[in-house]
Each structure stands twice: as structure tokens, then as C-alpha cells.
Amino acid sequence: MGLKIANHLFYGPFPVDTVTVRANQAPVVFAIVNKGGEPWLPTFRLIDVGASGDDGIVLAQHPRRATWNAEPNGELQAYLLDIPRKQADAEHRGRMAEEIRAALAPAGGDIPLSGGM
Numbered sequence: 001m002g003l004k005i006a007n008h009l010f011y012g013p014f015p016v017d018t019v020t021v022r023a024n025q026a027p028v029v030f031a032i033v034n035k036g037g038e039p040w041l042p043t044f045r046l047i048d049v050g051a052s053g054d055d056g057i058v059l060a061q062h063p064r065r066a067t068w069n070a071e072p073n074g075e076l077q078a079y080l081l082d083i084p085r086k087q088a089d090a091e092h093r094g095r096m097a098e099e100i101r102a103a104l105a106p107a108g109g110d111i112p113l114s115g116g117m
Contacts, residue, residue, distance in 0.1 A: 013077035051093035
């Protein structure tokens with residue numbers, strides 16, 4: 001299932017602790033999301049957003065991992081957006097993550113099901 005976050009279509013969800021992006025894979029912008037609500041009316045809350053470096057990333061070892069906690073009755077999920085190296089460098093991916101974070105400010109902002117800002 002995809003999730004449109006700030007007009008970017010992310011793919012997932014993945015269990016946070018299983019996501020590894022290797023150096024030979026396309027770098028990503030990642031979104032950490034809490035999925036709550038009922039199955040027929042889910043809610044999505046952005047917990048964090050960031051970008052992988054050119055050497056990859058292991059989300060289970062991310063410095064902010066300890067702060068990513070699911071809300072009661074929620075499920076912590078990771079969504080990814082591939083950004084090929086030809087399209088953007090690490091600095092650009094970092095700016096994209098900042099823009100998404102700002103669009104859904106304050107941190108922990110609800111993601112509208114319409115996917116817009």
C-alpha cells in the first residue's frame with residue numbers, strides 16, 4: 001500500500017526494525033508513521049522523516065530510533081520513497097525530508113488521507 005505524504009507517494013508499510021537500505025540500493029527518504037484507528041477508518045500520524053546517506057541506512061540503528069514509539073493501540077510503520085542518485089544527492093534528500101517535516105508540522109502531524117499538505 002502506498003501513502004501519499006506531502007504530495008510524495010511513499011511505498012510500504014514495513015516494520016521499522018526490518019528496514020535496511022544498502023549502499024548499492026537507491027537512497028531513500030523515509031517516513032516513520034503511527035497507524036491507528038479502525039481497519040475501516042485508519043489514521044496516520046507522522047512521527048519522523050529523514051533521508052538515507054549514500055552509504056545506506058539501518059532504521060533499527062538510527063540515532064532517533066528510541067524516540068519512535070507507537071501511540072497506544074497504534075502500529076509503528078516505515079514508508080520509503082526511492083530517490084535515485086542521478087536525481088538527487090544526499091543534501092537534496094535531506095532538504096526533501098525537511099520540507100515534508102515542515103509541511104506536516106508540528107512533529108507528529110496527522111497525514112490527511114487525501115495525501116496533500
